Amino acid sequence: MKSAVIRILVPTLLIVTAIAWIQGGTIWMPTWMSNLGRRIDLSEVATARLAIGILFAVAVSISLLSARQRLGPFIARTSLVLFAFCSVATIASVMAASPTSAGLAPIIVPGLGLVISLLLYFGIDRMKDAHSADPSTASPPTASRGTIWVGAAFLTVWVLAIGTAARIPIADNAGTRQAGDSGIVLDPVLWQGKVLPDTGLSRLVPMLTARTLEGRAVIVIYSPECAHCRELFDKYFAVATPDLRVLAVSIPPAPGSVAVTGDNLGPIACQDCEHFSLPTGKTYLVKSPTVVVVENGRVTCATDNDFKTCLDAITSPAAAPVATPDGTSSTTP
Numbered sequence: 001m002k003s004a005v006i007r008i009l010v011p012t013l014l015i016v017t018a019i020a021w022i023q024g025g026t027i028w029m030p031t032w033m034s035n036l037g038r039r040i041d042l043s044e045v046a047t048a049r050l051a052i053g054i055l056f057a058v059a060v061s062i063s064l065l066s067a068r069q070r071l072g073p074f075i076a077r078t079s080l081v082l083f084a085f086c087s088v089a090t091i092a093s094v095m096a097a098s099p100t101s102a103g104l105a106p107i108i109v110p111g112l113g114l115v116i117s118l119l120l121y122f123g124i125d126r127m128k129d130a131h132s133a134d135p136s137t138a139s140p141p142t143a144s145r146g147t148i149w150v151g152a153a154f155l156t157v158w159v160l161a162i163g164t165a166a167r168i169p170i171a172d173n174a175g176t177r178q179a180g181d182s183g184i185v186l187d188p189v190l191w192q193g194k195v196l197p198d199t200g201l202s203r204l205v206p207m208l209t210a211r212t213l214e215g216r217a218v219i220v221i222y223s224p225e226c227a228h229c230r231e232l233f234d235k236y237f238a239v240a241t242p243d244l245r246v247l248a249v250s251i252p253p254a255p256g257s258v259a260v261t262g263d264n265l266g267p268i269a270c271q272d273c274e275h276f277s278l279p280t281g282k283t284y285l286v287k288s289p290t291v292v293v294v295e296n297g298r299v300t301c302a303t304d305n306d307f308k309t310c311l312d313a314i315t316s317p318a319a320a321p322v323a324t325p326d327g328t329s330s331t332t333p
Contacts, residue, residue: 006076010120011059014079017113018055021048022168033086034190043198044190049168057161073124080121087114186221186286188302195298205249205276212294216314217245219292221278222268224250229289232307233268236315240272244314248273254283 025048037047058079065072090110184204191199201219202209211217220237222229237246248270278284287304291311294300301310 006072006124007063009123010076010080011063013083013113013116013120014055014059014062017083018052018059021052021055033089043194045198052168053161053164056164060161076124077121080117080124083117084114084121087111087117183283183285186284186290188286188290188292188304191292191299191302193299196294199292199299201292204278207276208247208249209297211245211247211274213297215245215296216243217247217294218311218314219247219249219294221249221251221286221288221290221292223288224268226288230268232289232291233270233273236307236311237270237273241315246270246273247276249276249278251278251284251286251288252280252282255281 033047033051034044037044037050042050058075062072062076062079065075087110091107091114186201191201196202196209196212208219212219218237220229220232222233233248248268289307290302290304291307292299292302293310293314303310
């Protein structure tokens with residue numbers, strides 16, 4: 001039974017996890033892993049491909065080396081310990097990021113992975129088979145030539161697995177994710193440093209990609225009924241800024257919502273803005289307003305609260321009207 005755990009069950013756990021990552025895309029990537037990849041200048045897609053390649057490589061390596069009395073179990077135990085650690089880290093990050101109303105649902109998958117990895121780990125130690133218990137059936141020492149071939153095969157498996165994983169199409173959907181049947185979560189924190197199509201925002205408003213490929217552009221995601229949003233437009237965009245394209249993306253009403261008196265505040269004050277809207281029929285979970293600065297197609301700043309950091313260096317506040325002696329008004333910077 002012990003050899004079956006090492007040869008079949010542990011590789012199966014790793015392969016199933018890798019396949020789930022391929023199917024789910026970067027939305028399955030925990031925040032801690034995404035941040036770890038960012039520290040070594042890897043995008044979410046590159047980090048996911050590297051993790052998938054490692055999972056496949058370890059799974060094949062365990063299967064190939066399961067017959068070796070020490071090396072196979074050692075690799076299996078080590079991979080299970082790391083898998084359990086990753087599951088715990090994922091549970092911690094999910095609990096920190098999920099609202100209290102979400103309950104236990106977000107941690108079911110990583111919790112299940114933690115339980116399975118621990119069961120397999122202790123199964124390797126406790127499930128003794130007759131072959132391993134009988135000293136007369138122990139495998140003879142491996143010749144040095146055989147060890148060289150095992151090492152070469154081990155290296156080949158890792159190179160092929162990681163090289164193949166680098167070509168697997170992974171959906172980069174960490175910045176936009178589903179929340180129920182009609183809800184979409186927009187997370188600008190994850191957009192920093194990405195090209196715009198990788199944020200998921202371009203899938204919602206495809207025209208944004210073409211409008212941000214060259215030069216500097218500011219995308220403002222706002223609600224038409226948001227007074228704070230209007231203050232932001234009044235301060236930064238009431239007067240056109242040279243060499244800056246402003247893309248105002250409105251958030252449509254949630255399905256089934258009822259407009260109340262006073263909701264219609266009229267058009268926003270934004271000279272030369274280009275106006276877009278997120279697709280209707282969805283509930284968007286995003287703080288309004290959200291500001292995204294894009295330079296030559298890449299997000300350089302994304303925030304839903306620290307607007308000064310993103311905007312003060314690239315815009316001048318809207319000019320204030322000043323009365324003149326003849327009764328007309330002019331503006332001063």
